[in-house]
Amino acid sequence: MNKWENNRAWLLTVPVLVIVAFSSIIPLMTVVNYSVQDIFGPGQSLFVGTEMYKNVLRDARLHEALWRQFLFSGLVLLIEIPLGIALALAMPKKGWGVSFSLVVMALPLLIPWNTIGSIWIIFVRPDIGLFGAFVNNVLGIGFDHTARPLDAWITTLLMEIWHWTPLVALLAYAGLRAIPEVYYQAAKIDGASPWATFRYIQLPKMRGVLTIAVLLRFMDSFLIYAEPFVLTGGGPGNSTTFLSIYLVKLALGQFDLGTAGAFSLIYFLIIEILCFVFYQVLKNVGKGTGT
């Protein structure tokens, strides 16, 4: 162990520690600080211990928002992951089509979140929106995302899928491109069907990128705020009030900083735990009997 003596290499980690401290540790601790106080105004606060946590856990509206959030993220993953894989499989493998499809796929990813909301508000408007007017006037189906909870959900889901499926597709495409050509040759020589090739070569080889895709899409959809806020403001009623919309209502709308702080920490823990579970599960998928 002698060579570790007088080793100042750890000093090199100081910049990272400082950045992490200011970017996450200090803000997080501020939230912890809020969560144990009842704050009336600047300089006026009262230490209340775990009171806020108890409030949050008893809040029926928060429970609703939580289940709504789980349903939303679950649907997003169920639709976006298979759709993304299907898109990646359909994308061209060589020629000018590659760059063309990559650019087209990446376009939605480049648009700011709140702009996405604005685009979709116009898109689904029953009077002038391309989609809204088409469904209402041509198909004759009443569709109004501002009046009906189901329509609001469909719109929010469509928007989310349109916005983020390309990310899954691009990741899956990168995974597919990394598979050496000889694997496909070997499968052909074995007489494997296209399905068997997908199931036993492409899918296992994409496991790494798909794990990342699932984690990213889960986290992002669980934190969704700007798009539904712009689109419906959480309505109609509370039908699209997802967790972060409810959180902002608490913190800014009602200036309930203590409750919002406690809520934030619980929110944070839920995401942390679920990501850990997803990661562990996906890491071990396909390592079992694998028949």
Add this chain to the structure above:
Amino acid sequence: MEIVLDGVSKVINGETHLNSITLQLTSGATNVILGHTLAGKTSLLRLMAGLDRPTKGRIFLDGRDVTGLFVRKRSVAMVYQQFINYPSMTVYDNIASPLKMSGLPSADIDRKVRAAAATLHIDRLLDRMPAELSGGQQQRTAIARSLVKDTELLLLDEPLVNLDYKLREELQAELQDIFRARKAIVVYTTTEPSEALMLGGNLVVMDEGRILQTGPTSSVYHHPSTTRVAQVVSDPPINFLPGVVAGGKARLGRDIDIAMTGHLSAVPDGEYAFGVRPNHLFLHAQGAGNVEISVKVELAEINGSETFIHVSHGDLHLVLQEDGIHPRYIGSNITVYANPGCFFVYEKPGRLLASPFGAG
């Protein structure tokens, strides 16, 4: 069984990968295709497997025209340079996969899988996943997968190139026995002359998409028909010295004189390229009649249990291959001995005129 390629060419994007190849390979002896990287070995195997269609020419298997026959309808197995196994299947399921596709009863599958695994000494690893195996074990699995089904063609594309020296020697020895026991037409590609010599059988020498020479391995080694073949079948490459023959004597380079006796005596006067393999140049005199060449050491590479010594004599560069480890100081002057009885003589365009092994 035999596979016949008749005037087969493969052109991709205007680039000729194979140039009118005519070749007949039979079962019973290992067919080794030797050539440098990009010589067209893999392209040739892909055509035989049916993975690609030739641009021109026809392929016959036992007299049947299989040129346009899709790979799934052919009876072929292939082993690659990379270790290709299904990543999410156990070793057992990997080996069983070609049989499962053909719908054999599971008792037969089990028997064949275990037999193939035993042949390659991986019978204790059957429950493992490929990622849990060493490189050698992964390639053994891939080879077992190719052997489990009795195919008409067994193609191996540089299967041992990614393994370390020790494993390669081990598998080379085992493969010889395995090939001998098969009825299939075995085609094996390699870049290494030593591997080709070890596997024996028939040799096909390829270069730049063409076949340069075919024949029994020892015959090709002893009578490389052109200077290019001589280069491909020798590693390190054969040394060539320009020489002028006049009156029963030859002058190599500027000042090396040799007597044209023995197999050289029939060479008429003229200008030639004299070839001598690195293992026929020595650091000590090997007997009377040796040519002494005083040279300067440029580099000594130690390669396993051999040393390659690169030397220069004026503007001539030579490589010697010596058994054992011979550290040499760069820049030191040494004497190299050559036996004229080991010289190949090529006419200037590169055709073999005299071989130390007599007439081809």
